[in-house]
Structure formats: structure tokens, C-alpha cells
Amino acid sequence: MLHHIELYVSNLEESREFWSWLLDKLGYQLFQRWEKGFSWKLGDTYLVFVQTEDEYQEPRYHRRRTGLNHLAFFAESRDEVDYFTAELQKKGVSVLYQHAHPFAGGKDHYAVYFEDPDRMKVEIAAPE
Incomplete structure (x- = not known):
């Protein structure tokens, strides 16, 4: 079973707005919230979203590069x-x-x- 996934995001507030309604409808519950991030949990698995620090904003994410698709x-x-x-x-x-x-x-x-x-x-x- 997957324990958690941690995603760094370019704009925490935009990501919070986007993911919160979606995860809520999928049955996840808000698990943690702090200044630079938040997480949602379903069962024993949770998703973590963290604000990327400015110095790491480039290059931007693209699903066709090596890494998470x-x-x-x-x-x-x-x-x-x-x-x-x-x-x-x-x-x-x-x-x-x-x-x-x-x-x-x-x-x-x-x-x-x-x-x-x-x-x-x-x-x-x-x-x-």
C-alpha cells in the first residue's frame, strides 16, 4: 500500500483551490495544513502539497519529462x-x-x- 505522495507546487493557493474540491469529492479529508503546505488523507494514504521555494521554480514541471507523469x-x-x-x-x-x-x-x-x-x-x- 502506498503511504503518501508529496508534490511541490508553484502556487500553493491555486493548488489548494484546485485540489481541495476534487479530493473532497473523491472522499479524502483534509489531514494537515501549515503555512507552506497542506495534505489530504484517505485511509492510510495521503497526498502532500508543498510550496516550491523560489530558487527551485525553474525549470517548470512537465509531465513528459523524467519523473511523475x-x-x-x-x-x-x-x-x-x-x-x-x-x-x-x-x-x-x-x-x-x-x-x-x-x-x-x-x-x-x-x-x-x-x-x-x-x-x-x-x-x-x-x-x-
Whole structure:
């Protein structure tokens, strides 16, 4: 089982706004909050978000460079994937791979793909 993931972000407030509603809807609970970060927990696993110090802001993150490509979460159903898709669009968040949505991951993989404020790809997938 995964213990935690720690992500450094370029703008803590933007990331807090983006991730808080999403993680809340996925069943996570706010776990910790401090001046330079926050974390959300589900079961024994938690996600930590920390403000990147100015001297480390460049080069900017890009999911196609070496390192983390994306985080993928389970939805409870296809209807929940559709709910997240609609909410993301209301918030002005671009859904990736529009030409193949919601089957961009293959004909048996129902999911929505999008980016956080630092352009990290996030996926929410329905159970198969």
C-alpha cells in the first residue's frame, strides 16, 4: 500500500483551490495544513502539497519529462466520471483528449483526463 505522495507546487493557493474540491469529492479529508503546505488523507494514504521555494521554480514541471507523469484516481462509477467532467468544465479546466473522451485510455477504460494548475495530468477512472 502506498503511504503518501508529496508534490511541490508553484502556487500553493491555486493548488489548494484546485485540489481541495476534487479530493473532497473523491472522499479524502483534509489531514494537515501549515503555512507552506497542506495534505489530504484517505485511509492510510495521503497526498502532500508543498510550496516550491523560489530558487527551485525553474525549470517548470512537465509531465513528459523524467519523473511523475500523472496521478490516477478511481471514481465509483461512470456517472461519477461524468459528474467530474461536467464540474471541471464549469471550472474552466480543460479536459484532455477531447477527441476520444471518455475512452481516451482505450475502449474498456472510461475516464476523464485533465491538468492541475502546474499542468500535472490527473485521471479519474471508472471501475471496469
